[in-house]
Amino acid sequence: MDWKETEYAGWGRALRAKGTVARPDTRRALGALEPAPAFGMRRSYGDAALNSHGRAVDMSGLDRLIAFDPDTAELHAEAGARIGDIASAFAPRGWLPAVMPGTGFATLGGCIGQDVHGKNHHHMGSFGQHVTEITLLQKTREITVTPGSALFKATLGGLGQTGTILRAKIRLIPCKGDVMVVTERRAPDWDSHLALLDASTASYTVGWIDATATGDSLGRGIIEEGESAAGIVKPRKGARKVPFNAPHFALAAPVVRAFNWAYYHRVPAHGRSLVRPLQDFFFPLDKIHDWNKLYGQRGFHQFQCVVPLEQADTLREMLVEIAASGLASPLAVLKRMGPGRAGYLSFPMEGYTLAIDFPNRPAARALIQRLEARAAAAGGRLYFAKDSLAQGAQIAAMYPELPDWQTEVAKADPAGALETDMTRRLKLRSAT
Amino acid sequence: MNSSWIILGATSGIARAVIRKLAAQGHGMFLAGRNMAELEAIAADCRLRGARMAEVMAFDARDHSNYGDLIARLRDEEGELNCAVFTGSMPEQEAIDTDPSMIEGVLADSLTGPATFLTMLAPLMEERGCGAIAGVGSVAGDRGRLGNYVYGAAKSGFATYLSGLRNRLGRSGVHVMTIKPGPVDTPMTYGMELPLMTTPDAVADDILNGLHRKTNVLYTRKIWRLVMGIIRVIPEPIFKKMSI
Structure with a gap:
């Protein structure tokens, strides 16, 4: 059977689609299908991989x-x-x-x-x-x-x-080699966090941020820096699985605050260096299969924006609002980006990017929309891989090369056979 | 020591998952099947994922004429030889009922083809006194049922063959494992609603674990041992009136 009626979702599981999906395992099998949008492992959080009431092709079998x-x-x-x-x-x-x-x-x-x-x-x-x-x-x-x-x-x-x-x-x-030498350092507040990111010369740098910290501790976190190395470490054990949807209180504010406090303090005040399997450094969350179920049946959203370097204060204001809301989850990341990007609709710009998960609740959706407005006002951008709540007009302003993209897409797929829930929601192919 | 795996039916969904894991462990791979272009693509993938070497072999379960050549090639390969069998075909029972000549093909794919090959390979493995054979039967072979009893008969025959081969080769240090998968989410079953479905990747993990532990008969998922245990003990007078 080529096509299967199914319900499927993005990684955040807040947006879902009912439609028909094919899963060819050879180029030939793919060639026999009518054109339809393709998806891989559906790791985009929102609706980039979804095509409600239509067809979609699961490409995960074409992986040679x-x-x-x-x-x-x-x-x-x-x-x-x-x-x-x-x-x-x-x-x-x-x-x-x-x-x-x-x-x-x-x-x-x-x-x-x-x-x-x-x-x-x-x-x-x-x-x-x-x-x-x-x-x-x-x-x-x-x-x-x-x-x-x-x-x-x-x-x-x-x-x-x-x-x-x-x-x-x-x-x-x-x-x-296939191990990483990782240095972890505490950044006790926002200013030191940014200063450490700015000063980092490591090949790989990322900051975990405690989005529940307030007052003098606002913006505190841990800077992780990594370099590849040769050596032997105990390989990671098989991934664990989340067997069922977690109850909604699993990520309630006091739980998250306690977790974050412990996560921050597990790194000694003077920092530490350790050797880790490569996978643990690059893909820490892959250790738990289906970790998205930790957010329960209703799923979650991830907010990720990038703002220009000089707009760092905008992120600080966002953090004040997030910390006060009590809605943040432990998953929050701060990083300094360079200017590198390859396409008309590429996300990166030189600046700071902040990514935070929120459970899918009305208050969180409202908060995310306020954060999106702040990002837009600061001349920043939202990330299509994460987005599930933005407005089309906002996006058009953030991506000045959208018309160039539209011209090429109109030539490549004039019938609109590859449109997805995301391109329709954001009116990407028609926005002016 | 050099270690090689011969995979019969290497383009099947379960085979691909097993092949990938064996390649990552560095084994040499002999990929046998009918679709040579597809086999070449899998062989290239094996080499890039860590296989010591990967070669393709034309193997047709319904045509035994070149098996001697294949065995001769394997004789030249030094070290431990292992063989996994994933061949098989499952046409609709109704299609077979209309065209009984299909039975021969079903039996060839699941039973006579691989059994002929394994019988020719067995002396080579006995000589070397090491290695393993893993053959895919099916829970459908545990009891003849309304829906697929020709397929079941072929798989049941193969399971009996493997049991005898185990009895023989065990004496020279070669382990033979019978694999009985329940429904697996492969291109063959895509879109079907089947009970207790599992993934090729999970089956592959079970197979490698089973080989490591020298399991004789492996049910995957494990629950099928229990389910089929129950189905097997239903008295025939009752069973013949059931449609499960």
Whole structure:
């Protein structure tokens, strides 16, 4: 059977779709299907992967690695290949994807469609800057896209609207081995947190932020810096699973405050260095399968914005509001980004990015919308991989190259066969 | 020591999950099946994921004429040989009822093809005194049922064959494991509503664990041992009136 009636959701599980989904396992099986939007492991939080009342193609079965050339460091793979699998296979041989997002379950196609970034964005830029070739399927025609073309820019971060991503070549970077030397330091407040991020010279840098801390402790957190290394550490055990939806009080304010206090204080005041398996550093949450169930049946939203460097105070004001709301979860990340981006709709800009999860409740939705307005006013941007609540008009103002993208998409998919819940909600293809 | 796995039916959904894990462990891979282009793609994937080497082999369960050549190639490969069998076909029982000549093909895919190959491979493995064979039967082989009894008969025959092979090869240090999966979420079953479904990845984990522990008969998911235990003891006078 090619198509299956099913209900499916984005990673946040707050937005869902009922529709028909196909899951081809070969190029030939894919070719037999009518054009429909494609998705990978559905790790985008909102509705980027959803097509309500329509068709969608699950690409996770098309995940073969095709070839690797050590001279050019180019890896050729099918779109469904997972970044974490690539890292596991290649790190012992001294290679890593140049950019890796926060989950190893993200697929090559997904990383292209969202032009994702990683903990090394300040040095290496976005995922798309290391893509050297993409093969798209437009209706029945295969098209090869290379950097420099308008179609390439429309495909990177292009939410799959320029055609189904079949295969791609990415450049890997050398690494010393499959372990990471990680340095963790406390940042007792907002100013020191930013100062540590600004001063960091490490290859990989990210800040965990305690979004429940207030007053003098506002903005406190832990700066993690990492470098790849050779060595032997105990490999991580098999991932745990979350067997059922957690009750709503599992992430109630006092629980989160207590957790965050403990998480902050587990790092000694003078900091510490440790050696960790690569996967633990890059994909810490993958240790728990289905961790999204911790937010219960109703799911959750992630708010992520980036604001220009000089607008750091906007993030501080956001944190004041978030901390006062008592709605934040332990998952909150602060990072300094460089300017690197590859596509018309790529998220990154030079500045600071803040990402925080909130349970899906009316108060949290209202809070997120206020945060979005603040980001917009500061000349910042929201991230399509995370968004589930933004307004179309807001987005159009944040992405000045939207018309360029629309021109290419109109040529690539004139019938609108690849539209998703997200492109319809944000009127991405029609906004002016 | 060199270790190699021969995979019969290497393009099947369960086989692909097992192959990926074996490749990551560094084994040499011989991928056997009919779709050579697809096998080549899987072989390239194996090499990139860590396999010592990966070769493809043309294998048709319904045509035994080249099995001698395949065995000759394997004789040249030094070290431990292992073999996993994933061949099989499950046409609708109604289709078979209209065209009984299909029975031969079903029996060839699940029973006579792989049994012929394994019988030719067995002396080589006995000589080397190591390695394992894992063959996929089915819970459908545990009792003939209305819905798929020709498929069940083929799988049941294969399970009996493996039981005898285990009896024989165990004496020379070769382990034989019979795998009995319940419904697995593969392209073959996509879109069907089936009970106690599991994923190819979970089945692959169970298979590798079972091989490690030298399990004789592996049910995956485990619950199927209990379910089939119950179904097997239902007295025939009652069972023949049931449709499960």
